[in-house]
Amino acid sequence: MQLKRWIVLAVLAAALVLTTGIQAAQQTNVRYDKWGPKVDEIIMPIIKEPEAQRIAFERGETVVLPGLTRPEDIDRIKRNPNADITMNLGFHMFYLAFNMRRAPLSDLVIRQAIAHVVNRDQIINQLFQGYMLPLESFVPQSSPFYNPNVDSYPYNPTRAREILDKAGYKLDPKSGVRIDPKTGNPLRKMYILTPTYEVAPTSAELGRMIAEAARAIGLPVEAQPMDFPTMLEKIDIFEFDMYLLAWGLERNPTFLYDFFHSSNDVKAGYNTPGIRNAELDRALEELYYAPDRATAQRAANKAQEILSREIPYVVLYSRPYIDAWRKDMVTGYIPMLGYGAANYQNQWTTLNIRRRAGEGGTIRWLLPEEPKNLNVVTASSAYEFEVLGRIYEGMYAIDPVTMQDIPWLAESWDVGTWEPAPGKKGTVVTWHIRKGVKWQDGMPFTSADVKFTIEFMKKNEVPLYQSRWKDIVKVETPDQYTAKVYFGTQSYWHLYNADFPWLPKHIWEDVKDYTNFQPWLEPHPTVKGLTKAIGTGPFILKEYKPGEYVRLVKNPNYWALKPWK
Amino acid sequence: MGITALQNGVKVLGFRAYLFRRAVSALLVLFVIISFNFAVFRLMPGDPSSLIIDPRFTPEAIALLRQQFGLDDPPFVQYVKYIKNLVTFDLGQSFTSRRPVIDELKERLPNTITLFLTSFTFTALLGIAVGVFAAARRGSFAETLVTGAGLFTYAVPTFFFQLLLLLLFGYYVPIFPIHGTISAPPPEGTWAQLLDRLHHLVLPAGSNVIIGFGSWALYTRNAMLEALSQDYIITARAKGLSERAVLYHHALRSVLPPIVTLVFLSLPGLVTGAVITETIFSWHGVGRYLVDAVLQQDYPAAQGAFYLIAIAVIVSNFLADLVYGLVDPRIRVAGENA
Numbered sequence: 001m002q003l004k005r006w007i008v009l010a011v012l013a014a015a016l017v018l019t020t021g022i023q024a025a026q027q028t029n030v031r032y033d034k035w036g037p038k039v040d041e042i043i044m045p046i047i048k049e050p051e052a053q054r055i056a057f058e059r060g061e062t063v064v065l066p067g068l069t070r071p072e073d074i075d076r077i078k079r080n081p082n083a084d085i086t087m088n089l090g091f092h093m094f095y096l097a098f099n100m101r102r103a104p105l106s107d108l109v110i111r112q113a114i115a116h117v118v119n120r121d122q123i124i125n126q127l128f129q130g131y132m133l134p135l136e137s138f139v140p141q142s143s144p145f146y147n148p149n150v151d152s153y154p155y156n157p158t159r160a161r162e163i164l165d166k167a168g169y170k171l172d173p174k175s176g177v178r179i180d181p182k183t184g185n186p187l188r189k190m191y192i193l194t195p196t197y198e199v200a201p202t203s204a205e206l207g208r209m210i211a212e213a214a215r216a217i218g219l220p221v222e223a224q225p226m227d228f229p230t231m232l233e234k235i236d237i238f239e240f241d242m243y244l245l246a247w248g249l250e251r252n253p254t255f256l257y258d259f260f261h262s263s264n265d266v267k268a269g270y271n272t273p274g275i276r277n278a279e280l281d282r283a284l285e286e287l288y289y290a291p292d293r294a295t296a297q298r299a300a301n302k303a304q305e306i307l308s309r310e311i312p313y314v315v316l317y318s319r320p321y322i323d324a325w326r327k328d329m330v331t332g333y334i335p336m337l338g339y340g341a342a343n344y345q346n347q348w349t350t351l352n353i354r355r356r357a358g359e360g361g362t363i364r365w366l367l368p369e370e371p372k373n374l375n376v377v378t379a380s381s382a383y384e385f386e387v388l389g390r391i392y393e394g395m396y397a398i399d400p401v402t403m404q405d406i407p408w409l410a411e412s413w414d415v416g417t418w419e420p421a422p423g424k425k426g427t428v429v430t431w432h433i434r435k436g437v438k439w440q441d442g443m444p445f446t447s448a449d450v451k452f453t454i455e456f457m458k459k460n461e462v463p464l465y466q467s468r469w470k471d472i473v474k475v476e477t478p479d480q481y482t483a484k485v486y487f488g489t490q491s492y493w494h495l496y497n498a499d500f501p502w503l504p505k506h507i508w509e510d511v512k513d514y515t516n517f518q519p520w521l522e523p524h525p526t527v528k529g530l531t532k533a534i535g536t537g538p539f540i541l542k543e544y545k546p547g548e549y550v551r552l553v554k555n556p557n558y559w560a561l562k563p564w565k
Numbered sequence: 566m567g568i569t570a571l572q573n574g575v576k577v578l579g580f581r582a583y584l585f586r587r588a589v590s591a592l593l594v595l596f597v598i599i600s601f602n603f604a605v606f607r608l609m610p611g612d613p614s615s616l617i618i619d620p621r622f623t624p625e626a627i628a629l630l631r632q633q634f635g636l637d638d639p640p641f642v643q644y645v646k647y648i649k650n651l652v653t654f655d656l657g658q659s660f661t662s663r664r665p666v667i668d669e670l671k672e673r674l675p676n677t678i679t680l681f682l683t684s685f686t687f688t689a690l691l692g693i694a695v696g697v698f699a700a701a702r703r704g705s706f707a708e709t710l711v712t713g714a715g716l717f718t719y720a721v722p723t724f725f726f727q728l729l730l731l732l733l734f735g736y737y738v739p740i741f742p743i744h745g746t747i748s749a750p751p752p753e754g755t756w757a758q759l760l761d762r763l764h765h766l767v768l769p770a771g772s773n774v775i776i777g778f779g780s781w782a783l784y785t786r787n788a789m790l791e792a793l794s795q796d797y798i799i800t801a802r803a804k805g806l807s808e809r810a811v812l813y814h815h816a817l818r819s820v821l822p823p824i825v826t827l828v829f830l831s832l833p834g835l836v837t838g839a840v841i842t843e844t845i846f847s848w849h850g851v852g853r854y855l856v857d858a859v860l861q862q863d864y865p866a867a868q869g870a871f872y873l874i875a876i877a878v879i880v881s882n883f884l885a886d887l888v889y890g891l892v893d894p895r896i897r898v899a900g901e902n903a
Contacts, residue, residue, distance in 0.1 A: 043749050043750065045744065045745065045749045046744075046745070046847065047847050048744075048844065048853075049844060049845050049846070049847055051728055051731055051732070051845075052731060052735065052744050052845070052846070052847060054729065054741045055735045056733070056743060056744065058736060059735070059736070059743075061741055117877045202690065354763075364749075370857075372659070372661055372662030372664070373661065373663050375660045375663060378663050380661075381661070502710045511898055515663060516663065518663075518664060543750075545747075545749075546669075546672055546849060547672075547676070547745065547746070547749055547847070547848075547849020548745045548746065548749055548849065549750070551749075551750060
């Protein structure tokens with residue numbers, strides 16, 4: 001399976017290189033240090049306007065232009081001799097969802113036929129000039145849980161017609177619309193909801209293209225662009241036939257449970273297609289509560305097979321992360337599978353990036369939006385985590401190539417079981433905390449901080465981390481560097497649920513109302529020049545001037561300033 | 566207070582009565598606007614939590630968020646809280662930043678006022694000067710040029726023109742900053758910082774002046790032409806006054822009251838006028854704040870910004886009424902033929 005996945009990744013990488021001419025689509029020989037940082041300061045100018053962002057990059061006012069999506073921008077930057085572009089497969093999917101509660105889309109045959117008329121190559125070439133990756137599976141290729149051995153529906157209108165004919169959906173030559181064999185009447189008109197052309201031109205055009213292809217085989221489908229909030233509301237209350245949307249996904253495939261388990265087929269739930277399949281539910285429960293990785297892998301494979309057979313979504317493409325770098329100014333940006341080179345989740349670039357002029361000094365790193373809220377407990381936007389992700393760290397890191405876990409704030413960990421109630425099994429995650437890790441104010445990071453953070457999140461019912469704390473029963477700290485996190489249920493994924501953005505107890509224990517707490521605006525009680533927004537990470541928040549810039553400086557107390565083992 | 570005189574058979578209010586009436590009507594309008602302001606966001610499709618389409622948020626987490634935002638209260642309870650808060654100028658807490666809206670507005674208002682006042686002052690001065698110049702040279706090539714330029718800059722889309730300037734002076738001739746109000750980090754010293762701010766102001770304010778002066782020029786030119794055809798101008802000329810004196814002491818003075826009123830009516834632009842400019846030049850102002858808040862369905866932020874705009878509009882209109890009332894007693898007419 002692993003070999004097959006690598007073959008798939010290599011083929012996709014080659015396809016990207018050939019179609020776009022961009023190097024480093026998928027690198028297996030990425031070299032990076034696990035220590036750093038190698039610059040003294042990062043200034044993040046906040047520039048919202050796309051043209052101004054590009055100009056700032058060309059003027060050298062930012063060394064990175066992250067998250068390129070517009071083909072014209074990519075082409076222009078490719079022509080810039082001072083620019084380098086990194087491209088990585090992302091945890092992202094764009095899909096067409098069916099409302100399986102409604103006839104005729106409740107009939108698998110109709111969904112299969114529509115799946116067969118989706119021409120991914122044409123979509124990617126016409127709408128994105130080749131800068132997207134075709135995706136058919138419910139787990140993106142970049143995930144270690146991707147299963148290539150599932151039913152596939154390649155573009156084949158002839159096959160689509162045959163399927164419909166065979167199922168009795170005969171074409172009325174007069175109207176050009178197929179007749180429903182159950183009612184004897186022409187099929188009703190079906191609509192694909194999309195955002196408007198003004199808001200999302202490619203999605204709106206994609207809706208038009210799929211509708212046109214469906215009409216060509218006798219299915220009366222129309223695209224219906226609409227105001228985005230209206231579209232979301234209609235989806236929430238199941239008032240749709242089909243819709244086009246995207247998901248930003250994660251490394252672990254538990255999202256399959258959220259999206260397709262029958263318990264989530266509720267209004268405003270994530271199971272918008274309304275798929276209810278007992279076999280799928282079993283596989284998803286096994287995945288969600290898998291006791292070990294092998295079980296999780298097996299359950300994920302099974303779930304993908306069933307989903308590919310039942311087609312609640314037609315998955316269309318995945319967006320790679322495309323980032324541009326001023327190669328004449330910096331080096332040490334690390335491509336990372338699933339996240340890209342410039343994303344905050346890629347801590348390797350944060351640690352390794354350095355100026356061509358030599359170590360130390362200042363680099364400027366674009367922020368395309370305002371990081372409004374720098375309270376790590378309530379922050380939710382990616383732009384906020386672009387800053388916070390360089391201040392706070394987790395117990396483990398992710399290898400940029402293999403996607404495997406690497407010990408980070410925890411030197412190691414154990415995953416075991418316990419009995420929360422007689423006859424019931426729960427997971428225990430034991431973190432063995434690295435010695436010598438300090439908060440940015442110089443205080444040691446210990447198991448007391450771990451216990452405090454988890455209890456703080458649970459006591460305050462912090463929404464953002466609800467999926468992590470909800471099953472935690474208690475935390476024990478046998479010594480200063482060991483924390484045992486007890487879950488009331490058993491799941492392989494609890495290892496990841498036991499990790500949080502850790503909070504310094506000596507700062508946060510006095511916080512009464514965390515929703516109103518603005519740690520970045522409050523001075524540190526004892527250390528001059530610091531705020532209360534302190535973590536253990538490589539950079540300290542020095543200054544945030546709303547609307548202008550964020551200034552981060554190297555943490556002199558950082559535990560990984562030098563090579564370590 | 567009360568009716569004080571009959572002039573030519575028309576009932577006329579005393580100035581204080583006139584002022585009182587205007588104030589009451591302004592407060593009523595404010596109440597209607599803030600009520601509408603409350604309703605419009607709740608009538609919009611979707612709610613803030615429905616926009617959070619992130620797998621990290623489970624339905625239970627979204628329910629917790631709604632509870633924190635107070636969105637699970639009945640609409641009437643939300644309305645009462647809202648009115649109570651507005652009266653005390655507690656504009657609530659932004660859903661997205663979790664900061665008090667009033668703090669965020671205070672932080673942005675000086676930037677918007679700086680941009681607007683600079684743009685407005687130069688636009689009005691340039692527009693009036695050019696308008697007077699064109700009116701004085703009626704039928705000449707200069708007048709055609711001014712009228713054409715005025716119409717062109719008035720008609721050209723703001724965003725397009727500003728993007729062109731951004732490209733020209735940001736990239737091809739890179740002499741001006743292209744984003745923000747100050748350098749990151751700002752230079753040391755008060756004078757250096759002041760110069761830095763002015764440097765950042767050149768492109769956004771300059772583009773506003775170029776785009777905006779046309780309408781002022783055309784308005785002034787038309788008003789001046791009308792004034793120049795009046796009998797008292799002919800009399801002034803017949804008296805042998807210089808053309809300069811006729812132009813500035815007689816014609817311009819007579820068109821100043823409507824221009825002054827126009828100034829007051831333009832004041833709400835303090836808050837609203839700079840939305841596009843603030844977006845293109847990443848200017849940290851109230852206009853951009855409002856747009857972001859509406860797009861993100863951040864009720865408290867959007868309501869707060871609208872409240873501020875409503876007050877700005879009402880106060881400006883009130884001031885315009887006041888000025889009119891002062892300069893022209895006919896405005897104080899309350900009824901006819903008692």
